[in-house]
């Protein structure tokens with residue numbers, strides 16, 4: 329099994345299908361052994377990007393550097409990487425042990441070494457007592473574990489995964505994602521992982537590439553994406569419930585407020601996480617009037633869905649004692665340090681000047 333991952337760097341990558349450009353000027357990179365996630369809504373180009381990296385489709389422009397060497401023109405077989413797809417295809421007539429060791433057998437790895445590798449990964453993935461069974465005798469989650477074990481044992485320094493957990497139930501998804509993460513760290517393999525599930529991306533990744541309509545919206549650590557969204561797309565895609573976006577024109581804000589970069593206050597939007605909104609709002613810097621539409625009980629908090637006088641929908645994550653009534657109008661507020669500021673014209677983040 330590999331103990332050293334490959335670095336990967338994607339530079340100015342483009343992909344068109346006929347006249348339609350589905351990826352435009354994509355740039356990102358990850359160090360050896362890192363876990364990088366391609367995250368974004370359906371159709372944003374994640375799978376296309378993964379297929380370009382593994383060599384299933386040809387790039388229209390740009391570079392894909394694996395350990396510093398451009399592989400963009402090379403066939404898939406020469407890229408030395410492994411892939412796991414959503415629909416894991418195990419060989420039904422082979423035992424689990426034979427399935428896992430398939431790649432090693434093809435590469436004629438000596439028997440003793442093969443057994444050592446299979447035993448190690450089987451132990452790591454809790455498959456040790458299933459090695460003699462056939463795939464048909466395993467649950468879906470166990471089968472997916474075998475598919476992951478097969479690619480992880482293959483010794484490839486780079487493994488690409490396209491929504492590998494999407495066929496599993498919620499509990500298994502959470503279990504297996506922590507197994508993948510710990511294998512990534514234990515084996516040192518570099519992983520590029522595709523998902524549209526932000527909680528999966530935030531919990532597993534060293535770096536996240538957030539995509540929107542074929543363009544990279546933001547690249548950063550999960551914390552950077554959450555705490556410093558680069559634009560309104562990032563602010564509203566990351567976080568559950570998403571960041572509230574309010575137009576500055578409908579908000580009461582401190583008279584001394586200034587925006588960096590010459591943007592006028594009348595030209596900006598404010599982004600506030602639901603957990604940063606509060607009431608009563610007397611002592612808070614920013615305020616907006618809103619009417620309660622509905623209230624959801626979430627266990628630790630209430631999600632209070634409201635609509636401002638100007639008609640904007642907002643959500644307050646509320647953990648206080650007495651909950652307002654549906655239909656009641658109240659003033660909610662927040663403080664300066666919880667305020668994200670974006671330009672109304674292009675959605676890009678800017679900062680408040682204190």
Ligand SMILES: Nc1ncnc2c1ncn2[C@@H]1O[C@H](COP(=O)(O)OP(=O)(O)OP(=O)(O)O)[C@@H](O)[C@H]1O
Nearest residue numbers: 345350368369370371372373374375376377523524
């Ligand atoms: N072979 C193709 N020919 C033409 N257009 C394609 C082809 N493959 C993908 N596309 C288009 O490229 C865009 C990106 O598709 P892609 O499958 O990469 O998105 P995705 O982010 O992986 O979506 P999902 O999460 O739904 O799988 C889509 O608009 C899709 O219709």
